[in-house]
Amino acid sequence: MSTVSVVVGNPKARSRTYQLAEQLAERVANHTGATVHPTIDLIDHADSLFTWPSPPLDQLLDQLRDSTYAIIATPTYKASYTGLLKAFLDRYPAQGLAGVSAIPLFTIASDEHTLAVEFTLRPLLVELGASVPTRGLAFPTPKFDRRTELLDEWADSQLPRLPLPKPATQQAAIASEVSA
16 A cells, blocks of 8 residues: 655644645545545654654654655755755665655745755655655745645646555566565
């Protein structure tokens, strides 16, 4: 079964970034047939980010690593992602997200930060082994009231780039070929 995980690195709980990421996850689920996991709002786990070991945080890391698709969302801070998100993703080794198709999402206050999603978050996700088949989404917060329209436009052009899960019969055939 394919799944979608959402990770939000906004220091404000249930932020606009959170709302956009959840709405994008719905579109990914509709396009792929995947099931959406509960959103990981990192501010809810801030006191665990620098605690080792942290079994509750380890469960969230496992959820993301085992997902088929991931929305990694953050507001733009100093033309990059937040420290919350960095601290969470730093817990993975190189290639720790291999096999996950990730979509980077930035909320931006100004068009001056449009490319930040491509130049900061995409390389981090690739370093962690995730596939990033779509263009990152830089969502201008001044247009938040038009989010349905803008998310639909982005989804129409980008979601066809996501790999679709193989049917269960095809997965079983591949597994038997590999074990033979």
